[in-house]
Amino acid sequence: MIDIINVEQTFGDRRILKNVNLQINKGETMVILGASGSGKSTLLKMMIGLLKPTSGKILIDGRDITRMPETELNEQRKHMGMVFQYSALFDSMNVKENIAFGLRMHTKLSEPEIDQAVKEKLHLVGLDGTEELMPSNLSGGMKKRIGLARAIVLEPEIILYDEPTAGLDPIRSTDISLLIKNMQEKLHVTSVVVTHDLKSAELIADRMAFLYEGSFLEIGKPSALYQSKDPRIKQFMNGLPSSPDIEKEGDE
Numbered sequence: 164m165i166d167i168i169n170v171e172q173t174f175g176d177r178r179i180l181k182n183v184n185l186q187i188n189k190g191e192t193m194v195i196l197g198a199s200g201s202g203k204s205t206l207l208k209m210m211i212g213l214l215k216p217t218s219g220k221i222l223i224d225g226r227d228i229t230r231m232p233e234t235e236l237n238e239q240r241k242h243m244g245m246v247f248q249y250s251a252l253f254d255s256m257n258v259k260e261n262i263a264f265g266l267r268m269h270t271k272l273s274e275p276e277i278d279q280a281v282k283e284k285l286h287l288v289g290l291d292g293t294e295e296l297m298p299s300n301l302s303g304g305m306k307k308r309i310g311l312a313r314a315i316v317l318e319p320e321i322i323l324y325d326e327p328t329a330g331l332d333p334i335r336s337t338d339i340s341l342l343i344k345n346m347q348e349k350l351h352v353t354s355v356v357v358t359h360d361l362k363s364a365e366l367i368a369d370r371m372a373f374l375y376e377g378s379f380l381e382i383g384k385p386s387a388l389y390q391s392k393d394p395r396i397k398q399f400m401n402g403l404p405s406s407p408d409i410e411k412e413g414d415e
């Protein structure tokens with residue numbers, strides 16, 4: 164379980180996250196929604212220990228990663244996979260080496276075992292036989308899939324996704340969302356997905372959390388967000404243009 168307790172983040176004099184609390188249960192898919200700049204990626208970076216909060220705690224299975232020494236944090240990260248917004252593949256490595264990277268870093272698997280693990284993960288993401296391709300020869304959707312294969316290669320208990328469907332056309336976006344769902348069903352991982360893609364969120368979320376200017380306004384089943392009376396949530400869920408009146412109304 165991931166337990167975010169009273170987390171605050173300031174950059175200079177800007178308070179980006181304000182007293183954030185969120186519990187993510189084992190095996191669930193939590194989707195974090197919110198407008199650009201609301202602090203979603205900042206929170207995700209904290210969950211994998213890339214950024215330390217200004218104050219507060221982040222417990223993973225009861226252990227506070229914000230206070231862990233680097234060696235222990237690295238150990239913890241082996242149980243976590245991250246899918247980055249722009250795939251973040253190594254351009255000079257082929258698909259196999261990109262996926263095998265974590266295995267070479269963190270395990271002592273033999274070459275045939277690595278081959279087998281890469282093959283299995285490529286099969287899971289529907290890209291059998293692409294081991295020798297270079298990232299420059301892959302479409303955006305394929306790169307996302309390879310990013311996903313790389314994130315699951317160490318069979319993590321937690322997968323964090325930063326905008327997994329960003330930059331994809333609607334059909335590819337649905338493909339990736341279904342893949343995330345499929346992965347969830349097969350691997351029973353705990354997933355945290357940051358997105359503004361509502362269609363994708365609906366397909367994959369067990370629960371949703373709506374971040375607004377650094378605070379959660381609502382955390383609950385998707386229906387709770389769709390039925391919310393808060394004008395700031397209604398506006399986002401209905402894709403309405405921003406209006407100063409809505410912000411004023413929401414602050415009352």
Ligand SMILES: Nc1ncnc2c1ncn2[C@@H]1O[C@H](COP(=O)(O)OP(=O)(O)OP(=O)(O)O)[C@@H](O)[C@H]1O
Nearest residue numbers: 174175179197198199200201202203204205206359
């Ligand atoms: N290292 C940093 N130093 C200073 N400001 C930062 C830093 N990282 C993020 N910010 C600021 O914090 C705010 C929240 O950024 P964040 O990337 O978390 O938002 P987001 O909700 O993920 O947005 P988007 O959906 O556009 O990716 C932004 O105003 C951003 O400029």
